[in-house]
Amino acid sequence: MDLMSPRHLKIANLVVLALLVAAAFLWQGWEFALGVLVGGLVAVINFHLLHRTLKGTLERVGANPEEVKGQAQAFFAARQLLRFAALVVIIYLLVRHGWVNIFGLLVGLSTVVITLILAGINELLKLKNKEANPSHGTSHSLS
Amino acid sequence: MRKSLVASLTLLVSLLWASLALAAEPAAGGASAAGLGSFFSYAVLAAGFGIGIAAFGTGIGQGLAVKSSVEGIARNPEASGKITVTMLIGLAMIESLCIYALVVALIILYAYPMAKPIAVFLGFKM
Numbered sequence: 232m233d234l235m236s237p238r239h240l241k242i243a244n245l246v247v248l249a250l251l252v253a254a255a256f257l258w259q260g261w262e263f264a265l266g267v268l269v270g271g272l273v274a275v276i277n278f279h280l281l282h283r284t285l286k287g288t289l290e291r292v293g294a295n296p297e298e299v300k301g302q303a304q305a306f307f308a309a310r311q312l313l314r315f316a317a318l319v320v321i322i323y324l325l326v327r328h329g330w331v332n333i334f335g336l337l338v339g340l341s342t343v344v345i346t347l348i349l350a351g352i353n354e355l356l357k358l359k360n361k362e363a364n365p366s367h368g369t370s371h372s373l374s
Numbered sequence: 375m376r377k378s379l380v381a382s383l384t385l386l387v388s389l390l391w392a393s394l395a396l397a398a399e400p401a402a403g404g405a406s407a408a409g410l411g412s413f414f415s416y417a418v419l420a421a422g423f424g425i426g427i428a429a430f431g432t433g434i435g436q437g438l439a440v441k442s443s444v445e446g447i448a449r450n451p452e453a454s455g456k457i458t459v460t461m462l463i464g465l466a467m468i469e470s471l472c473i474y475a476l477v478v479a480l481i482i483l484y485a486y487p488m489a490k491p492i493a494v495f496l497g498f499k500m
Contacts, residue, residue, distance in 0.1 A: 235459055274473075278466055285462055289447060289454060307440070319476065326480040333485055337477060344470045347463055 235354060237282050240346065244275045247346045248339070255335060266335020271342040273321060277314065278343045284310040413492060421479040428475030435468045 248271035256264035284307060291303040325331055443461040447454045481487075 235463075237459060237462060240459075240463075274470075277469075277473075281465060281469070282462055285458060285465070289444075289458055318473065322473075322477060323480060326477065327484045329485060333477075333481055333487075337474070340470070340473055340477065343466050347467060350463075 235350060240350065241275070241279060241282075243350065244278060244343055244346045247349070248272070248275060248342045251338060251342060251345075255338065259332075259335070263332045263335040266332035267339040269325065269331045270336040270339020272339070273318065274340045274343045277318060280310075280314050284314065413496075417482050417486065421482040424482070425475050425479040428472045432468055432472040436465055439464045439468065 251271060252264050252268045255267040287310070288303050288307040291306060325336060326333065439461055443457050446457050
């Protein structure tokens with residue numbers, strides 16, 4: 232499976248989140264697991280929205296670069312600001328009212344980072360395999 | 375060089391003023407109240423500077439990433455798929471740093487786990 236595609240990255244995010252929640256539940260109990268789940272959902276939805284924003288912006292630029300340059304910039308900036316403002320409000324409410332475990336929330340927010348690191352390691356291993364056996368391996372190069 | 379020197383000096387003077395302002399606690403509250411007040415003042419300052427520096431770095435990083443990606447797509451539109459995925463991964467990694475700084479700043483402000491022990495140490499009944 233090619234992990235380096237947005238769809239597969241999103242699926243991998245959910246798988247990593249499920250594993251983290253299960254591990255957190257077994258290790259620290261339901262309160263910590265709830266923190267991981269909420270933080271993970273925030274991170275995964277944030278990643279999904281980031282992808283949609285980027286896709287929308289680049290589609291606008293790709294259609295006619297010169298004419299819609301300003302429009303695409305405004306679209307990207309507005310979406311980024313809205314997304315980040317929503318994120319700030321959600322995390323503020325979660326931390327301020329102590330609805331979830333703080334350290335669980337931090338672990339949950341790391342879901343996307345963990346997935347990307349795992350995807351990077353996977354690509355690196357594919358490259359190593361490709362060097363050892365040129366007929367197999369990834370389609371991406373290091374450069 | 376001169377610009378960075380001026381910026382560094384400005385930052386240094388701002389920090390000195392901040393420390394002077396924070397040192398000027400009212401004497402009537404007693405030593406422990408002053409200690410607790412200065413502790414929470416420094417906590418607020420740390421949270422503010424923390425998220426400020428993180429947002430500054432994130433802004434520069436994301437701006438450079440988007441600039442390079444858009445230039446790459448403009449030069450070679452056929453590679454737009456791979457460039458978009460790489461940019462998505464890069465932006466997510468960069469943004470997560472700012473989210474961590476935000477969470478840490480909010481923890482310092484609202485849910486600092488050492489607040490009670492420090493208040494008790496300074497003689498407050500919690």
